Amino acid sequence: VPSQVIAGTDERAIRHIVEVAQFDRPWIESLFQRVERMRDEPRGSDRLKGLILATLFYEPSTRTRLSFESAMHRLGGGVLSTENAGEFSSAIKGETVEDTIRMIGGYADAIVIRHNEQGAAARAAAVSAVPVLNGGDGPGEHPTQALLDLYTIMSEQGRIDGLKVALVGDLRFGRTARSLARLLTLTIGTELIYVSPPAVPMGSDVQRAVAAAGVTQRSENNLAAVLPDVDVVYQTRIQRERFATREEYEASRGVYILDRAAYDQMKPSATVLHPLPRVDEISTEVDDDPRSAYFRQAQNGVYVRMALLDLLLGGD
Ligand code: CP
Secondary structure (H helix, E strand, O other): OOOOOOOOOOHHHOOOEOOHHHOOHHHHHHHHHHHHHHHOOOOOOOOOOOOEEEEEEOOOOOHHHHHHHHHHHHOOOEEEEEOOHHHHOHHHHOOOHHHHHHHHOOOOOEEEEEEOOOOHHHHHHHHOOOOEEEEEEOOOOOHHHHHHHHHHHHHHHOOOOOOEEEEEOOOOOOHHHHHHHHHHHHOOOOEEEEEOOOOOOOOHHHHHHHHHOOOEEEEOOOHHHHHHHOOEEEEOOOOHHHOOOHHHHHHHOOOOOEOHHHHHHOOOOOEEEOOOOOOOOEOHHHOOOOOEOHHHHHHHHHHHHHHHHHHHOOOO
């Protein structure tokens, strides 16, 4: 982690958003207050007028890239976008991430980067003249997704403490679940339950961080045994693109599905989240159930990213 990436109670102490370990509880609470203000920001806001956000994506994205761009537009700023940067930027000619970032820092006031290599966002932040936001680095982290996930938990459950949270699916390659587990270490009285196919368990690095924070955690194979008891179910996609072979992917796929029968076992007050995209791990038959919060969660991504851009780029 570059030296300028520091945790601190001063919300302005964080210059880049690289990993969840940068955050502390006061920073999160302050950010969520800013998110609430962003929800009320009128269309045609000029808070970031004249500023430019560059989105540099070496991996595909719908939500992260478009919600960041929407956030910047809603705050009155402009956007430069490089989709599929591995092919359509000068990376294909051999340009390093570091050189690309140094140069884009002369074109834009902040950079969102998504890269297939774990640690790429930290490398970018280490050389960047402007704030860098990690939009997902391989199987590493997705800190802005974790922030919008926790914000959604707060808005759906009315609190972030004292909740039983099941993380389900691909917990090995799923950077959103990895980041959310780390972020939940800033909550009190949380119980984490990992439900994953055998090939994709939660990483020992995350489990060590959770244990060090004193958060209760356990693994469970039987989803049906977990569902009646939990407040939040965080379902994830099996990450086909990270498996070495099709056979390995197929062995993990379809093991844990949330359908009507699964919903029938859950509390009426439960919340079901998914970072999306989904394949078949949540049946469309439950999309209209009030407990299905995944589309509201995606919408919250705009407000959370508005708040982050507003914070990093000097809003009051
Ligand atoms: N949740 C998420 O990161 O989605 P995208 O891959 O579409 O950005």
